[in-house]
Amino acid sequence: MSSWKIQRKLHHVYLYSATSRRLLSSTCKCGKSLQQTSVKLLSTESLATAIHPSRxxxxxxxxxxxxxxxxxxxxxxxxxxxxxxxxTPSQLILDHFDRRYGQQFGSDWGDIRAALMAPKLNGLLLNNFAQVSTKVATILQEHGLQKVSDLCDISSHLNWWEEGETIGIQNYHKGTESSLKFYIHPENRHVWFPKLKHVPGQLKSYFLQGASSLLPVLALDVQQDDSVLDMCAAPGGKSLALLQAAELGLLTSNEPDLWRRRRLAETLQSYIPQEILQTRVDVSKLNGVHFQDVTPNTFDKVLVDAPCSNDRSWLYSKNSVGMKMRIEDRRHLPQLQASLLRSALHAVKPGGTVVYATCTLSQKENDDVVEFCLRQNKSRIDVINLNNFSKNFQKIFRFDSSTRYGQLVLPHVNANWGPMYLAKLKKIDT
Structure with a gap:
């Protein structure tokens, strides 16, 4: 996810990224709070500590x-x-979470809070373009890891969506088995795998990521020859999974920030053969809010893995200046997220679909963003019902029952995945 930040001062909105200056188009308004305000650029040199405390x-x-x-x-x-x-988690951020999420989740917050402070789990995505070594196969067998598709019986029960299906309609048909080979422990236990180093010209055999990160990719349901946009692609895990899932016509893997785009390019080079990178992948650097103007009605499917509060990483921040700034910035993130989602809905073809995803528990960054875009485009957008989709994964994930438009994976001490929110929208074919 792109590390965009927004800062308000008087009547101006300042937008800055980690290593470069980007301009948020003043024509891409996202609500009254941005209307009739000017958007300016900030030099990020003086803000490096707040943006990248780890550096x-x-x-x-x-x-x-x-x-x-x-x-x-x-x-x-x-x-x-x-x-x-x-x-040790930051007490400042914990207190902030207690105030916000205690109110949002009520009595369930205690269990979610405990899970956020526990070690998160990782899954393992095997690279379809590389041979699996004997060592990797042995680790999979010795630790009893299983494919998510087997644990959830996706091959026989995974249901996708028929034409015209919206919230409240329950007409489904069977889809094809996913080609993604994603492994986890069947009892959600932690299994350690070494991180593989990037070696130019050599493809890595697996990629480590949280299992809930797989859900937006599965929900997008890419098919052969689809033209797909991954709008906020770095560090590249979801772009990689999209390329594993189907033989795409073209994947536009976009990242406006220079430092993160380099990381994205390295990820793709580490897992995808050069002939595919050269013919079926375009790594672009456009500010996501501009796709609606540059490529309207272009893509079959769009994934918006939006910049968000990223609760897990934020919880362990040790930079006091950065923490306080992020608490302030968080109030304005939904404006950027709505602009990105709105841009995606313009960039997708009529009849195409958009999946909006975040890794935060925040209702304001999840359902509320979707609701805002629906109000702006209510005659042109349908919300796809993901209830049956989530039921296929209840053996692995805990879902929030209170969401209105999408599905939210809640961290739990016995299933410590997420948070991961996803909603699926369809552009009406007119």
């Missing part, structure tokens, strides 16, 4: 401060794992 924490004046980078550079695998799993 500056190791230079903190506190001689006892230890960065995660130092631990990874100087310690054994076991010591690194112990450090990562024993990190």
């Amino acid at each position: 500056t924490e190791e230079n903190d004046s506190n001689p006892k401060a230890i960065s995660l980078g130092d631990v990874y550079a100087n310690n054994t695998v076991e010591e690194r794992r112990e450090f990562k799993h024993s990190r």
Whole structure:
């Protein structure tokens, strides 16, 4: 997800990214709060600490401060794992979560809170373009890992959507088995796999990510020869999964931030053969809000994995300046998210679909963003019902029963995936 930030001052809205200056088009208004205001650029040099605290924490004046980078550079695998799993969450952010999420989730917040502070789980996506080594196959077998498609019986029960289906209508038909080979422990236990280093010209055999990250890709339901836009693609996990899921006509993998785009390109080069990268993948750098103007009615499907509060990573932030700034910024993120979703709905073809996703629990960044875009385009957009879709995954994930438009995976100590919100929208064919 792109690390965009918004800062308001008087009647101006300032938008900045991690390493470059980007202009949010003043024509892409997203509500009264942005109307009749000017949008300016900020130099991010002075804001580096707030945006990327991990880059500056190791230079903190506190001689006892230890960065995660130092631990990874100087310690054994076991010591690194112990450090990562024993990190202390920020009390400032916990207090903020208690106020906001305590009100949103009520009595359920205690269990969600405990899960957020526990080590998160990772799954393993096998690379269809690379051979699986004997070592990897042995680890899969010894730890008893299983494919998500087998645990959820996706091959026989995964239901996709018929034409015209909207919220409240329950007409489904069977889809085809997903080609994604994603493995987790059947009892949601943590299994450690080493991270593979990037070696130019050599394809990696697996990619590590949370299992809930698979849901937006499955919900998008890409088919052969589809033209697909991954609007906020870095660091590249969902672009990679999209390319594994079907032989796409073209994947536009977009990331406006230079530093994150380099990481995206490295991810794709590490997993995808050059002939596919050269003929079926376009790595672009456009500000997502401009797709509606540059490529209207162009893509069969669009994934908006939107910049968000990212509750898990934010919880362990150690930079006090950055934490306070993010609490303020968080109030304005829905404006950017709505602009991106609105742009995606213009960029997709009539009859095409858009999946909007975040990794936050915030209702304001999830259902409320979808609701705002529906109000702006109510005659042109249908919401696809994901209730049956989520039922296929109830053996693995805990879902929030109170969402109105999408599905939200809630972290739980016995199923510590997420948070991951997803909603699916269809552009009416006129």
